[in-house]
Amino acid sequence: MRHALMVGLAAALAAAPWLTASAQTEDEVNAEFEKFRAVLEQDNPAELWEVKGEQLWKTPRGPKKASLEKCDLGLGPGVVKGAYAQMPRYFADVDRVMDAEARIVHCMITLQGYQYADLAKAPFSSATRTPDPVSIVTYVAAQSEGMKFAPPQSHPKEREAYALGKEIFNFRGGPWDFACASCHGLEGKKRIRTQLLPNFADPATAIAAVQAWPGYRMTGGVMHSLQWRLTDCFRQQRLPKPDYTSETLSLLMTYLTVNASGQTYKGPGIKR
Amino acid sequence: MADPMKIRATLQGDVADVRVLMAHPMETGQRKQAGKVVPLHFIQTITATLNGKQVFAADISQAISRNPVFAFKVKGAKAGDKIAITWKDNTGDTRSDETTVRGDS
Amino acid sequence: MIQTRRTITLGLVAALGAVLLNPVRALAAWNDGAFKARSTMDGMKALGISNPQDSSDIVIRAPEIAENGAVVPIDVTSNIPGTTSISVFIEKNPFPYTGSFEFAAGAVPFVHLRAKVGESTPVRVVVAAGGKFYTAAKDVKVTIGGCGG
Numbered sequence: 001m002r003h004a005l006m007v008g009l010a011a012a013l014a015a016a017p018w019l020t021a022s023a024q025t026e027d028e029v030n031a032e033f034e035k036f037r038a039v040l041e042q043d044n045p046a047e048l049w050e051v052k053g054e055q056l057w058k059t060p061r062g063p064k065k066a067s068l069e070k071c072d073l074g075l076g077p078g079v080v081k082g083a084y085a086q087m088p089r090y091f092a093d094v095d096r097v098m099d100a101e102a103r104i105v106h107c108m109i110t111l112q113g114y115q116y117a118d119l120a121k122a123p124f125s126s127a128t129r130t131p132d133p134v135s136i137v138t139y140v141a142a143q144s145e146g147m148k149f150a151p152p153q154s155h156p157k158e159r160e161a162y163a164l165g166k167e168i169f170n171f172r173g174g175p176w177d178f179a180c181a182s183c184h185g186l187e188g189k190k191r192i193r194t195q196l197l198p199n200f201a202d203p204a205t206a207i208a209a210v211q212a213w214p215g216y217r218m219t220g221g222v223m224h225s226l227q228w229r230l231t232d233c234f235r236q237q238r239l240p241k242p243d244y245t246s247e248t249l250s251l252l253m254t255y256l257t258v259n260a261s262g263q264t265y266k267g268p269g270i271k272r
Numbered sequence: 273m274a275d276p277m278k279i280r281a282t283l284q285g286d287v288a289d290v291r292v293l294m295a296h297p298m299e300t301g302q303r304k305q306a307g308k309v310v311p312l313h314f315i316q317t318i319t320a321t322l323n324g325k326q327v328f329a330a331d332i333s334q335a336i337s338r339n340p341v342f343a344f345k346v347k348g349a350k351a352g353d354k355i356a357i358t359w360k361d362n363t364g365d366t367r368s369d370e371t372t373v374r375g376d377s
Numbered sequence: 378m379i380q381t382r383r384t385i386t387l388g389l390v391a392a393l394g395a396v397l398l399n400p401v402r403a404l405a406a407w408n409d410g411a412f413k414a415r416s417t418m419d420g421m422k423a424l425g426i427s428n429p430q431d432s433s434d435i436v437i438r439a440p441e442i443a444e445n446g447a448v449v450p451i452d453v454t455s456n457i458p459g460t461t462s463i464s465v466f467i468e469k470n471p472f473p474y475t476g477s478f479e480f481a482a483g484a485v486p487f488v489h490l491r492a493k494v495g496e497s498t499p500v501r502v503v504v505a506a507g508g509k510f511y512t513a514a515k516d517v518k519v520t521i522g523g524c525g526g
Contacts (some may be wrong), residue, residue, distance in 0.1 A: 033444040040450060040491070047278050047340035048295050127297065127305060194520050218445040221297075221338030264432075272445050287485060289491050300493070328483040333412050335467060335493050337448045345477070345487035346488035 022200050030196050035271050037212075046138060046216040046268035049130060049223045053139025056132050062112030071107035073100065073140065084137075084144035088254045090155040097161040099253040101227045102245035103139045108133065120244040124231075137225050138214045138268050145267030149210065151257045158254065164253025168248065169201070173196065178237035180252075184209070206259030212269025219272060226253060229259040274361075279371040281355045288349035288373045290320070290328075290359055293341050300334045312362060315340060320357045322346050351375035391522035398517055411474045417466040424464060429503050429512035432457060437502055437515040446494045446519035453478075453488050459507040460486035468514075469498035494519050 057080070059126045073083035073090070082184040088099040095107065108114045123131050153159050183190060183197045190197040198208035214225040230249050234242055242248045281288045287331035294315065301312035314334040320327055328344045346355070356370035411423035421429070438452035454465050463486060464477040470493070476488045486504070494500075494517060501514040 028441060032440065032442045036440045036442070036444050036450075038447060039440070042282075042342070043291050043293050044342045045293060045295075045341070046340065048275065051278065078299070127303075127310075200285060216339075218448045221447065291489075322482070325482055327480070327482050329479045329481075330476055330488075331407050331412075332490075333472060333474060335472065335475045336468055337491040337493055341489070341491050343487075345485035348483055349483075353486040356469050 008097055017086075026191060026196060029194055033194075040218075040270045041266075043221075044216055044268065044270055045221070046142075046214065046223060046270070048143040049135045049138040049214075049216075050268065051139075052130070053135040053137070053142075053211050056136050057139055062108065062114050064113035066109065066111050068104070068107050068111060068136070070111060071104070073103055080140055080143045082144055082147055084141045085147040086144075086150050086152060088158075088161065088250050088257060089152050090157045090161075095157075096247055097157055097250050097254055099226065099245075099250045100140055101133055101225055102250055104133050104140065105245050108136075123227045124245040125224055127220055127222060132225050134214065134223055134225055138223055141214050141265075142267050144265055146264060148262055148264055149207075149260045150258055151254060151261065153258060161251050161254040162258050164249040165253070165258075168252050169255055172242075174237050174238040176240070180233060180237070182237070200259060202259075203259050206256060207263040209256040210253075210260050211263075211266060212271060214272035215269045217271045224271070274365055274367040277357060277359075277367060277369040278371055279355060279357055281349075281353075281371050281373040283351055283373055283375050285351060286350075288322070288346045288347055288353065288355065289343065290346060290355055291341070291343045292320075293339065294367075295339055296359075296361065298336055298338045298340060315359045316362045318342070318357065319358045320344065320355060322349060323354050323358075327360060348362060349373050412472060414472065417468050417473045420466055420472075421503065424474070424477070424503075426464070426503050426505075426510050429510035430512055432504070432511035435502055435504055435511060435513035437500060437513055439500055439515050439517045442518040442520060443494060444520060446496070448491050449494045449517060449519070450489065450491050451500055451517075453490075453502050455486035455504045455506070455511075457486075457504055457506040457511055460504050462505045464486055464503045464505075465490065465492070466485055466501040466503070467492060467494055467498055468501055470495050473501075 015258050059129060060067045070077045073080065073087055074089045075083050084100050088097050090097050091103065099105065105119055108119065109116055119133060123133065125131065125134055153162060169180045181201065184200040186199060186201050198205040199207040200206045213229060227244065227249060230252055231242060278293040279290065281290045292369055296315050298315065299310050299313040301309065303310045312334060315332060316331065318330040328347050337365055351373055353373040355373060356368060358366065358368040360366045390450045408423060411420050414420035414423055434456040436454040436456065439449065443449045451465065453465065455463055460479050460480060462479045465475045466473040467475050475492050476490070480486050499514040499516050501512060504511045
C-alpha cells in the first residue's frame, strides 16, 4: 500500500510541470525590469523638474534677490555643464568635500540669503511638494548627461574623503549591526524580494549606486536625489539619521562615485 | 494655471511622433496623506490639434499614472507645423501648450 | 437616477448624431457611467460597445512583468482599416475602463499610455472601426518589488 502510494506520488511529482520547469531566474526578472525602466525613461517625468530647476537656477530669488548663476560647482562660477559628473569635490571656500546638492544648498545660502535651518526642515519630496534644491540638482545633473563620472581625487581631502567614505560604507552599527556593505558589499549577488542589490564596492557594478539619481521614483511619483536615497539607507539600517547635506553623505558619495569613475552617466532616471 | 506640459514632436518621414509629458497628480481619491483622504483630482480630457485642426482626443480615468505621459502619431505633418495640446481636469482646471514639429535630425 | 431603456436609446442616438454631425468632439462628453463601471462588461455596455470580435490586427505591447504597478507603459496599435477609436480596460482594476483615444484627420491609430495597474491582470483593448468593434487582450504581471532604490 505504502509502496503504491510512493510510486503514485513520484508519478504525480514527475507530471507536475511547475515543479520541474525552472521558475524565472533572478537575471530574467531583472532583465525585464531593466527593459521596463528603459521604456519609461524615454519620456521621464524627471524632465518636468529639469525645467523647474533651470528656472530656479536663473531666477533672482531669496532675501538677496540673486540668481544662482554665479554659483561655483567646481568648474568655475556659473559653469553647470559637466559639473555633476565631476562631483563630489573639494571646495576651498568651505574647506571640505561637497556633493552637488550640498554645494547647491551652500550657494542658496551664500548667494541668495536662504537659511540652512529652513532648507533642512523638510528637504525631501512629497506627493504635493518638491523642495527647490531637489529641482535644482535635477537640472544640474541633466547637464552632465552622457558624460563619464570623474570625481577628482587630486586634493588630499578628496582622497581622504574616499577613504572615510569606504569606512562609512563598511561600518557596522545600530541595533541590527548593519553596514551599507551588508546589502551592497563584496559577498556576491544579494536580493530583497525582486530587487537585485548590486555590489557598490566593486567598480564593475558600483555605477548602480549613482546611475539614475536624481531619479523620478515611480512609488509615489516623486523626484528624489541621492541625499534622500542615502538618508533612507541609514533609516533602513536603523542607523541615526545624517543631517541634510552633511559631510557624512558627501564622504559616502565620494566613495560610491569614485568607484563608478569612467562609466557614463545617463542623466536623471526612473527609480522604483 | 497648472504647470506646463513638455511636448516633443519629431518627424519620421511624414509622420509626426508626438510625445507629451503632463504635470498632474492624478489622484485616485483612494490615497491618504497625514491621515486624510486626498480627494479625486485627475485629468479627464485631452485634445490635440495640428495647425489648429483636431487630430487626437482622449477621455481618461484616474487610473492613468501620475504625471501622465502619452504618445501619438500624426500623418501628413511637416517640419514647422504646430502641435497644440489641451487638457482639462475634474476640477475644471485646464492647461494648453504647443510645440513645433521638428524635422528628422 | 433610473433611466428607461427608451431614454437611454434616445440618448445614444442623440450622441451618435452629435458625433456624426460634428466630428470635433465636445470636451464635455466624458462618460461617467463607463468610468464608474466595476467590470469590463459594464464599462463596454455603458460605452455602447457590442459584440466585439477578437482580432489579431490589434497589437498590444506591455511589459511581461511591471516592476511597479504605479506606472505601466502600454502601447496599442490598430491595423484595422478605418479605426476611429481605441478603448482600454484594465480588467482587474477597481474601475477597469481606463480611457478612450480617438483618431481623426490623419492621426495614426496608435497610442502610448501609462496606467496604474493594481494587480496582475489582462489589459483588454476595444477598437471601433467602420461601425464595428474588435478586441484583443494581453496579460501584464505586476510585482511590488523590494526596499531598494
